[in-house]
Amino acid sequence: MIKKIAISISLAIIALAGLSTYYIQSAVTVSQFPDYYLKKESGDENAVKNLVLNGTYYGRHSAEEVKINSEGATYKRRLNPLQQLDTQMGRPRLEELTNKYRNFMRGKDINADIFEDNKWIVIAQVEPFRDVLTQKPITMTISVYSKNDNSSMSFKTDIPTDNKDPYLNIYIQDVQRFQNEIKVRTQNVRDTSESYHLYSFSIADKKLVKDVRLASREKANISYSFSRETNPFGLGRYTVLSAEVKDKGPGKNEEKAPKVVSREFYAVDLYSGTSRKISLPKDMNMDDVSLFSEDSLLYLCQPKGKTMRILVFNLEDNTVLADHIFPHLNLLTINKNKLYIANDGLEDHKPIQLSVYDLFTGGNIYKGTYTPKHHPVQQGKYLYASDLTVL
Numbered sequence: 001m002i003k004k005i006a007i008s009i010s011l012a013i014i015a016l017a018g019l020s021t022y023y024i025q026s027a028v029t030v031s032q033f034p035d036y037y038l039k040k041e042s043g044d045e046n047a048v049k050n051l052v053l054n055g056t057y058y059g060r061h062s063a064e065e066v067k068i069n070s071e072g073a074t075y076k077r078r079l080n081p082l083q084q085l086d087t088q089m090g091r092p093r094l095e096e097l098t099n100k101y102r103n104f105m106r107g108k109d110i111n112a113d114i115f116e117d118n119k120w121i122v123i124a125q126v127e128p129f130r131d132v133l134t135q136k137p138i139t140m141t142i143s144v145y146s147k148n149d150n151s152s153m154s155f156k157t158d159i160p161t162d163n164k165d166p167y168l169n170i171y172i173q174d175v176q177r178f179q180n181e182i183k184v185r186t187q188n189v190r191d192t193s194e195s196y197h198l199y200s201f202s203i204a205d206k207k208l209v210k211d212v213r214l215a216s217r218e219k220a221n222i223s224y225s226f227s228r229e230t231n232p233f234g235l236g237r238y239t240v241l242s243a244e245v246k247d248k249g250p251g252k253n254e255e256k257a258p259k260v261v262s263r264e265f266y267a268v269d270l271y272s273g274t275s276r277k278i279s280l281p282k283d284m285n286m287d288d289v290s291l292f293s294e295d296s297l298l299y300l301c302q303p304k305g306k307t308m309r310i311l312v313f314n315l316e317d318n319t320v321l322a323d324h325i326f327p328h329l330n331l332l333t334i335n336k337n338k339l340y341i342a343n344d345g346l347e348d349h350k351p352i353q354l355s356v357y358d359l360f361t362g363g364n365i366y367k368g369t370y371t372p373k374h375h376p377v378q379q380g381k382y383l384y385a386s387d388l389t390v391l
Helices: 002-030 081-086 092-100
Strands: 036-043 051-058 063-069 072-075 113-116 120-126 139-146 151-158 169-178 181-189 194-202 207-217 222-226 238-246 260-269 274-278 290-294 297-304 307-314 319-327 331-335 338-342 353-358 364-372 382-390
Touching: 036 051, 036 063, 092 113, 113 169, 120 169, 120 181, 139 181, 151 207, 207 222, 207 238, 238 290, 290 331, 319 338, 319 353, 331 382, 338 382
Parallel strands: none
Antiparallel strands: 036 072, 036 364, 051 063, 051 382, 063 072, 113 120, 120 139, 139 151, 169 181, 181 194, 194 207, 222 238, 238 260, 260 274, 290 297, 297 307, 307 319, 331 338, 338 353, 353 364
């Protein structure tokens, strides 16, 4: 018995020594990382209050993940080992939800699509592993959390197929909540085809009540894509579906890529499940235009050299609300009618400069630079920005 106690004490001492060594080494290493903050040059600081930069700080022989918000810089190595395993450095909103609603978020797929507003959190998931040989339908789980009374509920439902071929997989692309219904937009994949669906679930009855097929691709020369959401977690009534048809392309010995022979756009109302064809401005070359949707607004972003044209389009009445030219930089995000742009820091390892513009007026409302607080960054070390997120 005494021998067992002695062994246990020895193991505890070794573990404590190892942990102490880890923290000492981490403290020494972390102390060498600069404390970056966003230094204002002009404008309204409220425009960047909820902005998070995700990136990597590169030393001469090391690289460390970092996020920078209004409170300063957080390096992953500054977190304890358990926090490092649990954190989502590149997805700040998901990290915030995981920390604040830990019990509800426990066991949820971190890649699941999430809806959140001031009252609810809704998560839709499909089973991660499935034996396709069993021919069983794919099961979707809907989980709902009420912020008002801290209650939660969930239910499962099999996703029906519209013919004898089962779906190989279902990828969830968007989750919305409208009143007492949950809407889930998906990409359903089969062996030789794929389809895009909008499923409606009744929260009261805990079941699937409607399945709308938005598009179906059975030929290789047809492709579909949807506009990017400016707020992936928030309420968005509309999305835009782009349908492209390409020619069959050249022969085997030719190098030219297939050309787009037709392109159509459809405004999809996620609340009603209806779609209608829309005509976008013809003076924009849609080959290199990126589409961002924000509720009833569509932002069309077209780069040209060092500038970018951004057009604001109203999906409800098909009118152009604004059309302006902005600088074209590596990083871009849009949120609540504001454009956030910055260089990524890779080119000549220059400091990362951020600008914020009003998309309706075209005016600049903020300028700033990500700067170390106490001393300049040494030669050969630099900050690289991979993403800008507005919470």
